[in-house]
Amino acid sequence: NFEDREVIIMKAIAGELDFVQGYELLPMDDYPVVKEGEKEGDYRVLLYRDFKSDGVISINPLTPDPVVRKILGDIRFRQAISLAIDREMINRTVFFGLSKPGQYAPLPSSSFYKEEWGTYYADYDVERANALLDEMGLKWDSEDIYRLKPDGETLEILLESGHGSKPEATMGEMLTAQWKKIGVKLAVRTEKATHERITEDLCELLTTVPESKGWVDVAMASSEPYFWGLGKGWEKWLKTDGKEGVEPPAEWKELKKWVDELISLRPGTEEWITLKQKIWDFRVKQLWVIGMVGQAPIFHLVKNYVRNFPEEGLFGWSTAMDIAYSPQQWFIKK
Incomplete structure (x- = not known):
């Protein structure tokens, strides 16, 4: 467990680590140098897609x-x-x-x-x-x-x-x-x-x-982003039903009603899809x-002897990072 990211990068390139999770430990600006060291370090660089x-x-x-x-x-x-x-x-x-x-x-x-x-x-x-x-x-x-x-x-x-x-x-x-x-x-x-x-x-x-x-349709972790990116005053008002924060314009109160209704619906149903589209129509525009x-890629470094690791996939809070890929099933074969 190393706190210094530069130390992590150096040890990763040297092939001294079995697995380095992307995200914050391997930012994209390090991708070229890590990719270049694949053969010598006896590891593979796997590109996963992020949700956001x-x-x-x-x-x-x-x-x-x-x-x-x-x-x-x-x-x-x-x-x-x-x-x-x-x-x-x-x-x-x-x-x-x-x-x-x-x-x-x-x-x-x-x-x-x-x-x-x-x-x-x-x-x-x-x-x-x-x-x-x-x-x-x-x-x-x-x-x-x-x-x-x-x-x-x-x-x-x-x-x-x-x-x-x-x-x-x-x-x-x-x-x-x-x-x-x-x-x-x-x-x-x-x-x-x-x-x-x-x-x-x-x-x-x-x-x-x-x-x-x-x-996405169904996620394992993290909260919904419908009020994200607004002033914290508006966001707090919407998340606390007006108990705290700053009152937003009427159209955002209407959005709050749609979001509350969405929670009661089963994901994937026609009614759920219609309401989800209504929410995102408003949010995007x-x-x-x-x-x-x-969907920028996140890259992982995986030693070649680490097996049963998916070669591609989605990665982020919505999959609870790598939990969705059953790390308890990975194994080492030399």
């Missing part, structure tokens, strides 16, 4: 600045910044082309999936994005570099890192350059966002990874969470 979006932007509707809050609350702004993301480039640069560019949405293999969710405002279209911001009345500054807020100040948005990881930092750099093309100045804070900033709704934008249970890429 690995690059997402959570927009806080309760950010303290009233001017920024009004801008973020305009659906046209959320549509514009989504259109201004070059997802293919992010996939190639951060995930080595192994992920799936697209919007924040459930897995395509889910029984309730709709094709339109994955592509909703997910094409790269700077011209269309600029047209939406023009329609909002967000004018350019005198040098045509950045747009101005209604109070005359530069439109600058703060993006904070949910985990403080290297991939998130890289995505932040890329978004800064991409959004500059539509006149949005992005300030990126690469260290992990503090608990206080998240829980007290002090963030404007947050890049992190959502819970994954609601993305609100764009309070904007997806960049999803």
Whole structure:
């Protein structure tokens, strides 16, 4: 049991470990060097698919600045910044082309999936994005570099890192350059966002990874993501039936009714699928969470003498990590 991730990587490449679970121990930026050492280390690198979006932007509707809050609350702004993301480039640069560019949405293999969710405002279209911001009345500054807020100040948005990881930092750099093309100045804070900033709704934008249970038909672990990515005040209100938090708009209260009804239905039935689609139609098209890429592979390192280990599969909180793959049945054969 090693706490230093660099030590884990070195020992893994040297072939000194029987099994290293991906996820946080083997992040994707280590994939090339670990893959290169396969033969010499006498191990195999197995790519599993994750359930969730690995690059997402959570927009806080309760950010303290009233001017920024009004801008973020305009659906046209959320549509514009989504259109201004070059997802293919992010996939190639951060995930080595192994992920799936697209919007924040459930897995395509889910029984309730709709094709339109994955592509909703997910094409790269700077011209269309600029047209939406023009329609909002967000004018350019005198040098045509950045747009101005209604109070005359530069439109600058703060993006904070949910985990403080290297991939998130890289995505932040890329978004800064991409959004500059539509006149949005992005300030990126690469260290992990503090608990206080998240829980007290002090963030404007947050890049992190959502819970994954609601993305599939049936899951073994983790809570539903229907209220995830909203301001903590809204989320708390919805989860406590209004006992705590900040009261959200009426449409989110309606969503809460649908979610409560869904819990009473048997997964896979026609009624369940219809209601699940109704919930995700609303959730995706609100764009309070904007997806960049999803289903990024998680890679495991497995020594060649470790047998009965599935060569492919899904992995994440929804499968309770590797519990679904019966680790008690793995064995060593030399």
